[in-house]
Structures are given as structure tokens and as C-alpha cells.
Amino acid sequence: MHHFLFALKDHNNTFYRKIILSSQNNMDQECQITKSSLYVTWKNKPAIEGQHGGIVAASFVLVVEVLENLAYLANASNLVLYLSKFMHYTPSNSSNIVSNFMGTAFLLALLGGFLADAFFTTYCIYLISATIELMGLLILTMQARSRSLKPESCLSANRNTKCQEIEGGKEALLFIGLYLVALGVGGIKGSLPPHGAEQFDEDTTQGRKNRSSFFNYYVFCLACGALIAVTFAVWIEDNKGWQWGFGISTLAILISIPIFLLGSTFYRIKLPTGSPITTIFKVLAAAIFNTCFPKNARNAVVSTNRSPTSNSHSKKEEDITEDLTFLNRAVTNTSTFPTFSVTTKQVEEVKIVLKIFPVFLSTIMLNCCLAQLSTFSVQQAATMDTKIGSLLVPPASLPVFPVIFIMILAPMYDHVIIPFARKITKTEMGITHLQRIGIGLFLSIMAMAVAALVEKKRKGVAFQENLMNSTQPLPITFLWVSLQYLFLGSADLFTLAGMMDFFFTEAPFSMRSLATSLSWASLAMGYYLSSVLISIVNNVTGTFRHTPWLYGSNLNHYHLERFYWLMCALSGVNFLVYIIWSKSYKYGSKCSTGSNETQMLCKSSGV
Structure with missing residues (x-):
């Protein structure tokens, strides 16, 4: 176990500097040190070029991400229904709790990235974070299994009697479990993507292409884990009980740890370089x-x-x-x-960090739209007919549509779209990072417009069938809601992979884990913004109406379509601001790797 925490041995990295200097003075054919001289193995020995890192090492990361995202989304995708049906929160409160939980999980990725860059390593941070997430899932499983730890059932109560929300020690246990999971998820999200990207040599064109492909397939693996989560795991939760759903998540994260450790002999690990x-x-x-x-x-x-040994041509660079x-x-x-x-x-x-920061700000609104996939969109589907033929589909399984689309589009993007774009543009990148992010932002506008139209249609059916005050399913298929899922899923593919690749590539070498974590922090801010928007909308509309737009226990009484139109308008304004900013951005022509400067071949261009 002492190997897993080797970064703790020397706070000032004196030990690692000795290794590097010794290795540089004794380079020979048997031990060819990597060009950056800043990578070691899990046993503290210098990483050997050609033996450590590469596609094999990154493959372990991709498999682990399938299991990790399965563990996370198996609960997050259906959590809003668990909170409303079993913990007796109102739909609005349930949405806010889920948004805050997911927002916190993604925001904590910044902490994981910071610790990996400054003191620990991505290798250590993953192991610590996975253990913390495992503890949180065990607490949630225990609560879901024990009746004494949940609020009393109100199934036999009078229909006019409001169910009592969970409170006291039971509520505290719920939030302890949730936020231990959030802490673990944040650490994993902040360490696993940069750990995989660090396996590729950026000094070669093929290495950079492989790294770009890694981010595409990282999103593909996210989708693979999500597919299992929103189908099998959600079905288990709805039909066998939530204790089994949490149990699946616990087992998935437990299995992911030894799989990650199996790749230890192949990894090259970037040394922490200070805060x-x-x-x-x-x-x-x-x-x-x-x-x-x-x-x-x-x-x-x-x-x-x-x-002292730098070449004369480097003077201009510095x-x-x-x-x-x-x-x-x-x-x-x-x-x-x-x-x-x-x-x-x-x-x-620092200039590089400040110049890439507007991308982070521009994607917050998109992720605010994505937050609806886990909140109001699930609740919409729960009021509709969820049958496909004789098959009864759980509402939380709706994300299966964008997930399948991502699983098809991600390999196609990597093997068809990008090679074709490279032939057209005659550049290494084909489609620039900013262009890819911009496409995602535009798709989010379309998604919110479609969501507003679908909600208007859903409420129209409820009014025509005189079911506005009823809780029975409406005679309209939930497949209508899948349209907004498809648009948002496509937006997520373009934007998330584009952001991670952009932040990792453009950021200084010493800040890459932290910069890559900005992709997840953007998701976090989007979820927080969703909660803030709901509160603002309710406060503002409540002053002009007797009932706010998004208040009550019956979704049919909400003015959700107006909320979606508002988000569509805000997304449109955000997109215009992004276009103006991205036109003036120029990609970096170099990448700092410690004491060496590695030339980047990507052409400088804007959107």
C-alpha cells in the first residue's frame, strides 16, 4: 500500500528531483527516459519511453470509467424519483437536491485536480476518491435497506394528507451518504481523465492524435456506463428495490479499484510540481x-x-x-x-489560464440545460405513458436515447468526421476545439426549444383529457421527451470531449489536471445555476401570480414550458457572446513540460 501513496514521501519533491537528475546522467539503451523527465512508475522509478504509457495504459482508464460512471449514474439518473417517492420531498425540492448533489460532485473535481497537480498524483487521487465513494454508497445502501432509517410510508394515509418528509437523523444520514459519494466522484472526475491523457507522448503527431482519440473514447465509455445504469440498474431500482440499485453501484466501484491497479505496471505518472x-x-x-x-x-x-543548456532559438519563445x-x-x-x-x-x-477561462464561463449555460435531464425531464416522463409495446420503461431510463446516440456518434466522429475534416482543412486538428464546443452550445439552444414545445404538447393532452389534477399517466407516449434528450446528448458529446481536450492541451504542464477539471466544474456550475434559476423564477413569478411557475406537487400545474423558453433565450445570448470571444482566441503554439519546451504543431486558429 505504501506504493499507492508515494507522493506523500516528500512534500517538496526533492526525492523525485534526485531520481530525475540521476536518470538523466545515466541514460543508455537499456533505460531510455521519457523526454519530459517528469514521469515515474508507481514504484517511484523513472518511466521508460515505449514501456510505460501508451494505448494499453489508457485502456485500463477507459474500462475503469465505464464502471465508475455506472456507479454514479445508476443513482443520479433516478435519484429525483427516489427522493420524491420514498423520502417524500416535493418535485421542486427533489430537483434542487439532485441539482446540488450533482453540482457538488462535479465542482469537487477541481479539488481532485488541484491535489493531483500540487501534492499527490492522479494515480493516488483516484484510489483515495474511489474508497470515499465506496463508503458513501455503503451508507446509502444501508439506509435504503432498513425501514427504520426511512420516513414512514404514507400509502395507507388519506389522500388529502401530505406525506411527511424525511427529517432529523435520517435526513442527516441521507446527506452524509450523498455527499461522500459526491466527494469521491469529484476526486475521480478530477484525476482519471488527465491520468489517461498523460499516457500519450505529445512530442509526436501520432501521440497528440491518440490523446484526442482518448478523450473521444472517454466520453464513449461514459456513455457505456450510463447505458447500463439507465437500463439494468434503473430497472432493478424500480422493480427490486433501491437497496439493490445502490448495491449495484457499490459493487461497480468496488470492482473498478482492482482493475485500475492491474494497469499499474503500464502507467507513467506525472510528478506533482507544486501548487x-x-x-x-x-x-x-x-x-x-x-x-x-x-x-x-x-x-x-x-x-x-x-x-543554461537551452538553445539560442528558445530565447524568442521565452x-x-x-x-x-x-x-x-x-x-x-x-x-x-x-x-x-x-x-x-x-x-x-497564468496568461494561458486566464485566456482559456472564458470557455469555462461560456459552457455553464449549456450544462444548466443538461441539468434538466436528471430533474424535470424525468418528472415529465413519469406523468406520461412509458410503455413501448408491452414493455414498461422506467422514466429514469430515458437517457438511453442520447446514450446510444453518443455511443454511435463518438467512434464515427473519431474515425469518419475528423479524418474527413483534416483532408478539408489541411490541419492536424481537423475541427478545432472551439468549433466543437460551439456546435454543442448551438445544439443546447435547439434542445431547450424542443423541450418547450414538447411540454406544451404534454400539458395540452392533460387539459384535453381533463387530467390536470390527476396523477395517473397521460395518454401520450414519453418518447416525445426523448427528442430533447437527443439534442442535449449530442451537445454533451461535442462539448465535454472538446472541453477536456482543449483544457488539457492549452493549459501549462503544471496545471493540466486542474485545468481539465474545469470541464467538470462547468457542469457543477450549470447544476447550481439551474437551482438558482428555479428559485429566481419562482420568486419573481410569485410576486405577480398567486402561484409561481415551478411550485407544487403536481407537475401539470407548473409552467415548465415558459421556463424552458427562458433557458432557450439565455442559451442564445450565451452562444452569441461565445462566438464573439472565440473569434479573437489563438491557440497556443507551445506546451511547457517542466524545463523543456515542446513545440506544438496545431495551427493557431479561432472558430
Whole structure:
């Protein structure tokens, strides 16, 4: 077990520096060290080029992701119904709890990415996070199995009697289990994708292509896990009991740990290089200090982080750029201002982070739309006819439609669309990251428009059949709701894979795990924004009407179609802002790998 936590041995990485220096001085044919000299094996030995990393190592990550996403979505996709039917929360409260739970899980990916970059490794963070998620699932399984830990059933109560929501210690146990799962999921999401991407050598064109394919197939594996979750696992939950559903999730995450460990001999593991957050704040503080006290910084000089053995052509690369010139003031003479001393390299790294940050902000609205897949969309389907022939389909299995579509589209995108685009554009990327993200943003607009029209049709049937106050299924097939799922599923494929590849590729070497985690943080902010929008809409509409748009225990009384139109309009505005920003963005021409500079062959271009 001591090998799993090797990053804890030396907080300052002195031990690793000795390994690297020793390896560089004794390079021979038997032990060819990787070019970056910043990767080791799980046993603390230098990673060997050709023996560690590559497609085989990344394959273990992909298999683990199938099981991890199965464990997560088996509960998250159906959780809103569990909370409303068994914990007796109202539909609105259930939606908010699910949105906050999923938002927290994805936001905690930032913590996982930060720890992997700064102190631990992606390898260690995954193992720790999987253990935490396993503990949370065990608590939820125990609660679902024990009647004494759930609120009293109200099936025999008078129809006019409101069911009592879960409260007290029972509610505390529920949230402890949920947020232990959220903490574990966040750590896994923040460590597993960059761990897989780190297995590929970015110094070669084929290595970069393989890394791009990895992100496509990572989304494909997400869909594979989701397919099992929303079909088999959801059927088990609805027909055999939630204790069995949570049990499936527990078993899946338990199996994923030894599978991940089986790949240990193949992995190459990036060494932690110190806190990226510290670097960002240090550069910002230095820039502010030198702006507020210009007289003290008058004699400041630009300091580069050039190594003595660097080639002469690297001088141009290390010159400070004119983008975000405010940050250029942070570079000072280290002997004059030791507290605020930063190098040109650190300033340029912070510039990269700040320039990619608008992508993170632009995708929050899309993920707010995606939040509806786990909340109101499931509740819509629950009021409709969920039969396909003689087969009764659980409402939470609706995501099977976009999942199957993603499973078809992801390989097609990688093997058909991208090669064709490369021939047309004559570039390595074919379709740029920003173009791919933009397509996803546009599809989210279409999804919300379709959702509004479908909800209008659903309520129209309820009104015509005089079932507005009834809880029985409406005589309209739930397949209508699948239309919005298809649009949102397509948007998710284009945007999520595009974001992860974009953040990992563009971010500085020392901040890659944290930057990749921004993809999940965007999902988190989207779920939080969904809850905020619901509260704002209810507060605003409640002042002009007796009943807010999204309030009550009967979905037929909601004005959900108006809420969807509002999200459609907000998504449209967000898309226009994204287009304006992305036109001015230029892709980075280099990628920092510790003390070396690796040339990137991707052409600089905007959307």
C-alpha cells in the first residue's frame, strides 16, 4: 500500500528531483527516459519511453470509467424519483437536491485536480476518491435497506394528507451518504481523465492524435456506463428495490479499484510540481503590487526561467508576450522584491489560464440545460405513458436515447468526421476545439426549444383529457421527451470531449489536471445555476401570480414550458457572446513540460 501513496514521501519533491537528475546522467539503451523527465512508475522509478504509457495504459482508464460512471449514474439518473417517492420531498425540492448533489460532485473535481497537480498524483487521487465513494454508497445502501432509517410510508394515509418528509437523523444520514459519494466522484472526475491523457507522448503527431482519440473514447465509455445504469440498474431500482440499485453501484466501484491497479505496471505518472493556485495568486499579487507602487517597481527587470543548456532559438519563445499586459508588471528583479518575484514563464502560464477561462464561463449555460435531464425531464416522463409495446420503461431510463446516440456518434466522429475534416482543412486538428464546443452550445439552444414545445404538447393532452389534477399517466407516449434528450446528448458529446481536450492541451504542464477539471466544474456550475434559476423564477413569478411557475406537487400545474423558453433565450445570448470571444482566441503554439519546451504543431486558429 505504501506504493499507492508515494507522493506523500516528500512534500517538496526533492526525492523525485534526485531520481530525475540521476536518470538523466545515466541514460543508455537499456533505460531510455521519457523526454519530459517528469514521469515515474508507481514504484517511484523513472518511466521508460515505449514501456510505460501508451494505448494499453489508457485502456485500463477507459474500462475503469465505464464502471465508475455506472456507479454514479445508476443513482443520479433516478435519484429525483427516489427522493420524491420514498423520502417524500416535493418535485421542486427533489430537483434542487439532485441539482446540488450533482453540482457538488462535479465542482469537487477541481479539488481532485488541484491535489493531483500540487501534492499527490492522479494515480493516488483516484484510489483515495474511489474508497470515499465506496463508503458513501455503503451508507446509502444501508439506509435504503432498513425501514427504520426511512420516513414512514404514507400509502395507507388519506389522500388529502401530505406525506411527511424525511427529517432529523435520517435526513442527516441521507446527506452524509450523498455527499461522500459526491466527494469521491469529484476526486475521480478530477484525476482519471488527465491520468489517461498523460499516457500519450505529445512530442509526436501520432501521440497528440491518440490523446484526442482518448478523450473521444472517454466520453464513449461514459456513455457505456450510463447505458447500463439507465437500463439494468434503473430497472432493478424500480422493480427490486433501491437497496439493490445502490448495491449495484457499490459493487461497480468496488470492482473498478482492482482493475485500475492491474494497469499499474503500464502507467507513467506525472510528478506533482507544486501548487498551481499559488502560482496564479502570486503572479496576480505581484502585478497588483507593482501597479499600486510603480515607483518601487521602476527599476524592475524581466527575469526569464531559461536553463543554461537551452538553445539560442528558445530565447524568442521565452520573451514575454503582449497579451494581458497588466500581468507583465508582475515580473520583477528577484533581488529587489523577493516576496513578489516571479519569472516570465510563470506569468505566461497564468496568461494561458486566464485566456482559456472564458470557455469555462461560456459552457455553464449549456450544462444548466443538461441539468434538466436528471430533474424535470424525468418528472415529465413519469406523468406520461412509458410503455413501448408491452414493455414498461422506467422514466429514469430515458437517457438511453442520447446514450446510444453518443455511443454511435463518438467512434464515427473519431474515425469518419475528423479524418474527413483534416483532408478539408489541411490541419492536424481537423475541427478545432472551439468549433466543437460551439456546435454543442448551438445544439443546447435547439434542445431547450424542443423541450418547450414538447411540454406544451404534454400539458395540452392533460387539459384535453381533463387530467390536470390527476396523477395517473397521460395518454401520450414519453418518447416525445426523448427528442430533447437527443439534442442535449449530442451537445454533451461535442462539448465535454472538446472541453477536456482543449483544457488539457492549452493549459501549462503544471496545471493540466486542474485545468481539465474545469470541464467538470462547468457542469457543477450549470447544476447550481439551474437551482438558482428555479428559485429566481419562482420568486419573481410569485410576486405577480398567486402561484409561481415551478411550485407544487403536481407537475401539470407548473409552467415548465415558459421556463424552458427562458433557458432557450439565455442559451442564445450565451452562444452569441461565445462566438464573439472565440473569434479573437489563438491557440497556443507551445506546451511547457517542466524545463523543456515542446513545440506544438496545431495551427493557431479561432472558430
